[in-house]
Amino acid sequence: MVHQLWRQFPRIQFKLIRLEPYLLQAVNLSNRPIHHKITELLKSGGKFLRPGFFYIFSEFGEKTNAAKLRAGAAAVELLHVATLIHDDVIDESALRRGVTTIHTQYGQKNAIYAGDYLFTCYFAQVLKSTSDPQEMHRHVNAMQFILNGELDQMTFNYHQEMTQDDYFHEITGKTAELFRLCFEQSAILTSAPAEIVALGGRIGLTIGRAYQILDDILDYSGSTKNTKKPVLEDLKSGVYTLPLILAQQTAHNQLKPFLDKKQHLSDQDISEIQRIVVESGGLKRAHQIADRLTNEALDLITQLPDQPAKQDLTKLTRLLLTRNQ
Numbered sequence: 446m447v448h449q450l451w452r453q454f455p456r457i458q459f460k461l462i463r464l465e466p467y468l469l470q471a472v473n474l475s476n477r478p479i480h481h482k483i484t485e486l487l488k489s490g491g492k493f494l495r496p497g498f499f500y501i502f503s504e505f506g507e508k509t510n511a512a513k514l515r516a517g518a519a520a521v522e523l524l525h526v527a528t529l530i531h532d533d534v535i536d537e538s539a540l541r542r543g544v545t546t547i548h549t550q551y552g553q554k555n556a557i558y559a560g561d562y563l564f565t566c567y568f569a570q571v572l573k574s575t576s577d578p579q580e581m582h583r584h585v586n587a588m589q590f591i592l593n594g595e596l597d598q599m600t601f602n603y604h605q606e607m608t609q610d611d612y613f614h615e616i617t618g619k620t621a622e623l624f625r626l627c628f629e630q631s632a633i634l635t636s637a638p639a640e641i642v643a644l645g646g647r648i649g650l651t652i653g654r655a656y657q658i659l660d661d662i663l664d665y666s667g668s669t670k671n672t673k674k675p676v677l678e679d680l681k682s683g684v685y686t687l688p689l690i691l692a693q694q695t696a697h698n699q700l701k702p703f704l705d706k707k708q709h710l711s712d713q714d715i716s717e718i719q720r721i722v723v724e725s726g727g728l729k730r731a732h733q734i735a736d737r738l739t740n741e742a743l744d745l746i747t748q749l750p751d752q753p754a755k756q757d758l759t760k761l762t763r764l765l766l767t768r769n770q
Contacts (some may be wrong), residue, residue, distance in 0.1 A: 464493070464515060464519060471524075482551065483563070489544050491526075498624065498627045498758075499630070502628045510524075512573070513573070513575070514634060516570045517571075517631060518629050520567050520574060520630075521623060523563050523566045532595070532614060535595075535599065536682045558662055570625050579703045583629070584626070590618050594618020594619030597611075597614065597615045602682070605685070612687055620654070620660075624649035624650065625646045627643030629649065641749070648746060655738035655742065659735050659765060662685055662688060664680070665688050666691075677718075681708075681710065687727075692722040692725040692728075699725075703717060743759060
């Protein structure tokens, strides 16, 4: 079922409702238990943000081919879900979107192959959306950038000297690049002018960075009920995100004894780290940076031609500021 968020955008909701069964048909594994697990994940309440942005931005183009757009929207969602499955293995996450992860139920090997399979589904949809070698190459570059971002995250595990620049380089790869791909590809598939394609890429990158920061804030301020995954998961896995990085600037001596324990943190240790991050202002400052990035995205959106899609894009981007409040 398409997320209730899209009720505020009826044109896009209609397209996403039609996209969901198409996505399910795009996945056809002979291993039925894994097949059912992937379809469960696809139907388990994800926001469809990436295909949603894809469809909104496609309206700035000059030509429309519904079949190619549907394949393009499916491609970005399948790529996203593939990376989630692999992320869950790396982070040893037990829950994703409120359901048991594949590796928890069927083991790491099955989960890794399931993610790999979805990469092939992604490329199958890319081939349905375009026959232009240059655009295929753009998808290859984006996927490489995304995977490099994931590898960067693993490189910095338990790295107390991680800087804001390190963090932004990492999230640009693992999160923001896919948002950029959504905007650019939807514009290209609808023959939008080159300046719209370029502007869309900048908007997507900025929104993606803000979105990831808000996700990292939720890890410290949310609950399993509203995140649909265990909180402080990143901290337990040695992934130090912006709230903690900012907190270390003013509370390094308080945090160091806990962070030195690495994977041996107790539940009490984690609660103390959470308290220090909040009381030192790390959470507040991270939210200020997310707000600034979202406002930058809104400023970029003002440069787009006036039409209903511009209003929808502005409205949806504003929702990024309030999704965890």
